[in-house]
Amino acid sequence: MIVSWIEQSPALLATMALLVVPGLPTAFFAPVRGVLRLGVAVATSVAIIVAASIVAPLVGITWSVVPVVIVAIVVSLIAGAFWFLGRHRRVGEASQKSGWTWGSVALAFVGWTVVVAYAISDPSHPSQLYDGIFHINAAEFIVQTGDASPFHMTMAYPGREASFYPTAWHALVSLVLPLTESAVVATNVVSVISIALIWPVALATFASVLFPRYAYAGVWAPLVAFGFSAFPLGFLNWGVLYPNLLGDLLLPLFLAFVLLACRRGIDVFSRGLLILISIAAAGATAMGHPSALLAGIVLLVPFAFTTMWRAGRQGSARVRAILIAAAGVAIIVLVLIWREANVTTHEWLPSMSFAQAAGEVAFLSPVGRATGLLVGVLAAIGIYRVVKDRLWWVLWMHAIAAMFFLFAAWMPVLSVRSAVVGIWYDDTTRVAALLAVTGLPLAALGASVVTEWLGALYRAKRRALLAFALVGLIALAATHLVALKNDLSFARGVAFRFDVASQGLTPDEAALFAKADAIVGEDSVIIGDPLTGAGLFLAYTGRDVVFPHVGGQYGADARLLSQEMVEGGPEVCEAAERLGVEYVFDFGDRLIFEEYRDPFDGLHGFSDSSDFTEVARVGDAALYELSGCTP
Numbered sequence: 256m257i258v259s260w261i262e263q264s265p266a267l268l269a270t271m272a273l274l275v276v277p278g279l280p281t282a283f284f285a286p287v288r289g290v291l292r293l294g295v296a297v298a299t300s301v302a303i304i305v306a307a308s309i310v311a312p313l314v315g316i317t318w319s320v321v322p323v324v325i326v327a328i329v330v331s332l333i334a335g336a337f338w339f340l341g342r343h344r345r346v347g348e349a350s351q352k353s354g355w356t357w358g359s360v361a362l363a364f365v366g367w368t369v370v371v372a373y374a375i376s377d378p379s380h381p382s383q384l385y386d387g388i389f390h391i392n393a394a395e396f397i398v399q400t401g402d403a404s405p406f407h408m409t410m411a412y413p414g415r416e417a418s419f420y421p422t423a424w425h426a427l428v429s430l431v432l433p434l435t436e437s438a439v440v441a442t443n444v445v446s447v448i449s450i451a452l453i454w455p456v457a458l459a460t461f462a463s464v465l466f467p468r469y470a471y472a473g474v475w476a477p478l479v480a481f482g483f484s485a486f487p488l489g490f491l492n493w494g495v496l497y498p499n500l501l502g503d504l505l506l507p508l509f510l511a512f513v514l515l516a517c518r519r520g521i522d523v524f525s526r527g528l529l530i531l532i533s534i535a536a537a538g539a540t541a542m543g544h545p546s547a548l549l550a551g552i553v554l555l556v557p558f559a560f561t562t563m564w565r566a567g568r569q570g571s572a573r574v575r576a577i578l579i580a581a582a583g584v585a586i587i588v589l590v591l592i593w594r595e596a597n598v599t600t601h602e603w604l605p606s607m608s609f610a611q612a613a614g615e616v617a618f619l620s621p622v623g624r625a626t627g628l629l630v631g632v633l634a635a636i637g638i639y640r641v642v643k644d645r646l647w648w649v650l651w652m653h654a655i656a657a658m659f660f661l662f663a664a665w666m667p668v669l670s671v672r673s674a675v676v677g678i679w680y681d682d683t684t685r686v687a688a689l690l691a692v693t694g695l696p697l698a699a700l701g702a703s704v705v706t707e708w709l710g711a712l713y714r715a716k717r718r719a720l721l722a723f724a725l726v727g728l729i730a731l732a733a734t735h736l737v738a739l740k741n742d743l744s745f746a747r748g749v750a751f752r753f754d755v756a757s758q759g760l761t762p763d764e765a766a767l768f769a770k771a772d773a774i775v776g777e778d779s780v781i782i783g784d785p786l787t788g789a790g791l792f793l794a795y796t797g798r799d800v801v802f803p804h805v806g807g808q809y810g811a812d813a814r815l816l817s818q819e820m821v822e823g824g825p826e827v828c829e830a831a832e833r834l835g836v837e838y839v840f841d842f843g844d845r846l847i848f849e850e851y852r853d854p855f856d857g858l859h860g861f862s863d864s865s866d867f868t869e870v871a872r873v874g875d876a877a878l879y880e881l882s883g884c885t886p
Contacts, residue, residue, distance in 0.1 A: 259377050263444050266434040270448040273430055277303040277323055280331035284338035285532060286525035287515070288345040289353040290360055290473065294460035295532055297453055298508040301423060301501075302535035303327050305542040308403035308426045317401035320430060330535075334528060341524035346515060352470035356459055363455035363477035370481075370739070371447045374491060374746035376753075381439045381791060383759035384495040384750055385847055388785050389804040391794045393420075394428035395438040399797055403429055405542055411807025423542035424501045438794040442497070450487045453504040454480060461507035462696040464514050465649060469640075471703035472696065479698045482630035484738035485622045486688040492742060492750045493684045502543025503688040509536040509551050510692070517562060546678045549596060550659070550689055552589065557651035559585075597677035605665050605672065606683065612664040616657045619694045620738065621664070621687040627735030629728065634694050636701030653697060656689035663687075755874075759847045760788030763874030765795060767840070770871045771878050772796040775838050782816055782831075783840030784855040786847050792840070801834060802855070805847075818857040823866035828884035839867065841877050 260267075278299025282292040307322040316322050381391060389411065396410040397403045403426035409418045424445070432441040455477035463473035487504060490496040516529035541548040563582060567575040606623075607615075615621040618631035641649050659676055663686040666672035672681060679685040705728070712721040755761055768791075775781060775798065782801040783789025793800050801813050812830035820827055820839065831837070841861045861867040866883025 256373070256377055259379070260372050263378050263435065263440065266431050266441065266444045267448055269434055270427070270431050270445050271452060273304065273320075273323075273427060274300050274448065274452055276300065277327035278330075280327075281334040281532065284331075284334040285528055286341065286345050286521065289463070290356045290456060290459045291346070291463065291511075291515075293360070293456050294508050294511065297456055298505060298512065298536040298539055299330065299532060300327075301427075301505060301539035301543070303330055304426055304430070305405075305423050305538055306330075308422060309405065312402045312404050312407060318397060318403040318426070318429065319401075323430070333531070337524050337528035337531070341528065342522040344521065344525060346467075346518060346521070352474060355471070355474045356463070359474045359477045360455045360459050363480065364451045366481060367451035367454065368447055370488065370743070371450050371491070374488060374743050375443050375446065375751045376747050378440045378443045379436075380443070380751045380753040381760055381788075381794075382442070382491070382495040382750060383752060383757050383788075383847065384493070385805060386497075387495045387759070388788070388790045388847075389806075390425065390495065390497045391438050391442050391791060392803040393422070393425040394432055394441060395794045395797060396803070397422070397425055397429040398432055398438075411804045411809075413809060421498050421502070421542045421544050423539060424497045427501075439791075446491065446497070446500075449501060449504060453501075453508075454487055457504060457507040457511075458695055458699070461511040461692075462699045464511040465696050466700050466703070468644075469700055469703040471706050472699045474699075475702035475706070476696055476699035479630055479633060479702055480691070480695050481739070482627050482698075482732070482735040483619055483691045483695060484624040484627075484735075484742055485620075485684060486691045488739075488742050488746070489622065489624075489684065490688070492745050495750065496685065498544040499546065499685055499688070500543075502540050502545075502547030503692065505536065505540045505543055506547050506551050506692050507696075509533065509540045509548070510554060512536050513555060514558065517558075545596060546685070549593065549678055550692075554652050554655055554689070554693065557648035557655070561648040593678065594674075597673065598680055599673040599677035600680050601669060601673070602680065603682045604669070605663075605667055607664050609661070609665045612661050615664070616660055616690065619690060619698065621660055621690055622684050625737040625741055627731075627738055629731035629735060630695075630698045632731065633698040633701030633705065636704050637697035637699070638701075640700055640704050641697070649697075653693040656693040659686050659689055757788075758845065760791055761842075761874070761876070764788055764840075764842050764876040765791075767871060767873040767876045767878060768792050768795040770873065771838065771840070772798060774871060774878065778835060779837045780835040781838050781840060782813075782820065782834075782836050782858065783842065784817075784846075784858040786855060787840075787842035787845060788847075789840040789842050789858075799835075801836060816857065817855045820857045821860050821864055821867075822857065823864060823883050827866075828881075831881055831884065837881055838870070839879050839881065841879060843875055 275296045278296040281299045282296035285295045287295060303326045304323055307326040311318055311322040393410055403422055405422040406417050406419055408420035408422050409415045412418045428441045428445045431445055432438055435441045458476035458480055459473045462476035466472040487500055490500040512529060512533040516526060516533050537548055563578045567578050618626050619634055620626040662672050663676045663683040676686055709721060709724060753762060780799045780801055781792055785802045785805050790800055790802050792798060793803050812834050815830045841859060844859055861879045867879040868882040869877050870880045871878040
């Protein structure tokens with residue numbers, strides 16, 4: 256396993272470069288210091304990739320690093336102009352703790368790299384979950400079309416000129432793909448680096464901005480994150496939720512830069528640059544997944560209300576009237592957007608009592624994970640400190656995240672539940688990530704307070720009590736290993752399992768892809784049940800398949816073949832000819848979801864049909880030629 260990951264060093268380093276280098280000049284021009292600079296670099300880099308993906312097709316440039324470089328140069332020049340005009344006053348964590356923060360981020364980077372790489376096991380192992388088919392194929396689709404625009408993701412809607420889907424993740428993977436052997440490997444490489452790099456930096460940045468008086472909050476934030484199971488590691492075991500993963504990883508950066516842009520004592524040009532960085536972070540977060548940005552906007556409501564309240568108290572009656580009107584318009588617009596973005600499916604229903612859901616919020620162990628005992632306690636101490644400092648808007652921010660989770664996990668009135676959490680498909684797992692965004696900085700604050708208490712014990716030479724406290728903290732921290740063990744076991748045993756018992760693609764089926772690539776004509780299209788992993792032929796070979804995803808709209812001919820192809824007949828022959836289908840994969844009856852009603856049941860059992868001739872086989876996986884339609 257280690258050797259296979261080391262072999263991907265060029266791709267791993269390239270991913271790191273893509274996530275840092277494009278935005279690095281902006282980071283040095285920004286009025287920030289310490290780890291916040293790296294936060295600016297990451298958020299701006301993803302925003303540059305997003306902007307380049309949108310602009311490139313408009314000006315006729317094929318997708319590659321070239322449009323990224325061009326946009327990066329433009330952004331850097333704009334940031335440089337603001338820096339030249341500003342006063343260069345910088346903000347960020349206390350300088351005496353900066354080294355500790357960098358060390359914490361570095362340690363978390365190494366830790367997450369090991370954890371995620373171990374969870375995936377080998378970079379060649381594809382995700383065996385429902386959405387993995389789409390996301391892996393989408394990166395290859397971008398390479399094939401040379402277009403990474405979120406407005407042109409038509410892979411699952413062939414024939415359309417435009418179709419919107421947030422493609423920041425897929426654009427990033429597609430840039431790494433040429434350095435790897437397939438979209439599968441590129442996806443896994445980006446998974447490792449995105450989590451290991453973005454998450455520690457985002458948490459350190461957000462905690463430093465939230466609690467500037469507590470220097471150790473930024474130090475502890477990347478480390479306490481290992482005690483939260485549902486995110487980010489859980490997103491690789493559910494879905495798989497690659498776009499949501501990227502959007503939520505970036506969310507703390509968006510929140511941090513908005514707060515910085517509103518900080519007092521900053522000159523107009525520095526504030527202007529921070530506002531532009533906030534907008535860039537908003538765009539990056541939205542093109543990761545729009546639900547992440549919408550969540551971020553709602554989480555900022557308590558801060559916005561507090562800021563407007565203070566301005567109203569200090570201003571005239573006219574100022575108060577304007578603020579009230581602006582707040583009213585903003586709320587109406589937000590509610591309308593929230594309703595429009597609702598994608599309720601009722602596929603996931605409430606699964607626990609209110610008491611259970613509240614308990615998971617309190618212990619920061621959501622979605623039925625094994626309950627760890629330290630992070631929740633640290634968050635409670637952080638909440639105590641927030642109350643003592645009267646930072647009520649921080650408390651309300653966390654309360655909003657908790658409210659979302661409670662509605663998703665418990666609310667029995669489905670119409671109300673969907674109105675609140677419908678932008679996450681009513682999915683408790685997706686909503687649980689918000690508890691990480693708001694809860695982990697509070698836990699980091701709690702850890703900072705505990706660090707001060709331990710320091711006081713040390714200075715008072717109360718060594719016995721100090722030793723007892725340290726042993727207790729280590730024991731509480733160890734309780735989180737159960738959830739980590741469970742997540743790793745599921746990842747290796749189900750989500751990324753790649754052997755004869757895989758619930759999706761098996762090694763034999765992947766080997767058949769290579770044989771089929773040599774057999775099938777250049778203009779021929781292959782069909783197969785995507786729920787068996789057959790749709791990944793696109794990702795492995797770059798060759799067209801009828802169904803690159805389980806969902807989508809592929810037309811009447813494709814629908815006919817999905818339900819009746821094995822039966823043969825004139826209609827099947829005519830539909831196959833129109834689509835260019837000459838070969839079909841039959842990977843048996845094992846599906847990604849064993850209990851899922853298969854809408855592709857006409858793509859099984861070809862060994863018993865006289866209209867199909869077996870032309871290749873590896874194990875139980877077979878490739879058949881549609882021979883019964885020959886005149």
